[in-house]
Amino acid sequence: MGRFSLLGKSRKVGVVTEKYPFKPTELPEGFRGKPEINVEKCIGCGACVAECPPNALTMEDRDGYRVIRLFYGRCIFCGRCADVCPEEAISLTMEFELTSDTLTDLVQEVKLKMVKCIVCGRYYGTERHQRKIIEAMKSQGIELDPEIMYRCPEHRADTGAKLIGLRRESK
Numbered sequence: 001m002g003r004f005s006l007l008g009k010s011r012k013v014g015v016v017t018e019k020y021p022f023k024p025t026e027l028p029e030g031f032r033g034k035p036e037i038n039v040e041k042c043i044g045c046g047a048c049v050a051e052c053p054p055n056a057l058t059m060e061d062r063d064g065y066r067v068i069r070l071f072y073g074r075c076i077f078c079g080r081c082a083d084v085c086p087e088e089a090i091s092l093t094m095e096f097e098l099t100s101d102t103l104t105d106l107v108q109e110v111k112l113k114m115v116k117c118i119v120c121g122r123y124y125g126t127e128r129h130q131r132k133i134i135e136a137m138k139s140q141g142i143e144l145d146p147e148i149m150y151r152c153p154e155h156r157a158d159t160g161a162k163l164i165g166l167r168r169e170s171k
Contacts, residue, residue, distance in 0.1 A: 027094050027096075031094055031096075032077045032078070032079045032092045033092055033093045033094045033095045033096045034072060034075070034077070034092070034093050034095040034098060035070065035075065035077070035081055035090050035091070035092050036090070036091060036093055036108065037068070037070060037090050037110050038089045038090070039110050041087045041088065041089035042068065042087065042090075042112065042128070043086075043089075043126060043128040043129040044059075044066040044068060044112040044128060044129055045086060045087075045129055046059050046068070047085060048068070048081035048084060048085055049068065050084075051080045051081060051083075051084045052080065052081055053076065053078060053080065054074045054075065055074060056070060056071050056072070056073075056074035056075040056076070057069070057070050057071075057081055061114060061123060064114050064116070065111050065113060065114060066111070066112045066114055066126050067109055067111050067112075068109070068110045068112075069107060069108070069109050070107065070108040070109075071107050072098050072106045072107070072108075073106050077092070077096075079092050112126040112127070112128055113126065114126055115127055115130045115150065117150070117152035118151060119152070119155040120154075120155060122152050124152040124153060130150075134149060
């Protein structure tokens with residue numbers, strides 16, 4: 001093989017590189033880009049947080065609010081969050097260029113008001129999630145007693161146990 005054989009081959013093939021970033025790249029169908037949370041649809045259930053392999057999604061309950069935080073610096077664009085979201089509140093965009101000078105550009109936060117237990121005053125879920133549960137029960141013809149529905153899971157279990165005559169052990 002001669003010294004210039006590679007040069008000869010490359011002349012036959014022609015240009016194979018793209019003019020990116022000067023010319024936009026065409027993305028294939030099904031491309032998984034930056035995930036975005038639709039704040040209006042999110043109920044704060046935390047399914048996405050539980051499924052996120054790199055922990056790009058986190059959830060924190062503070063001051064009567066549930067904060068779901070998506071940090072794009074950790075995201076691997078796997079799409080598992082979108083797959084498990086029961087409300088289809090997360091969708092993958094075609095955006096993949098996420099370079100930024102500020103940290104706030106790489107974070108999306110959803111802040112949802114929480115429900116407080118009428119017995120102990122502890123916050124236990126989001127208002128949106130609670131409404132979703134109540135709507136689902138009503139659509140199945142089940143009328144719920146608000147006294148029970150607005151109790152944390154522990155006090156709801158206590159009430160349910162009393163209704164059917166069971167004694168619950170104290171922790």
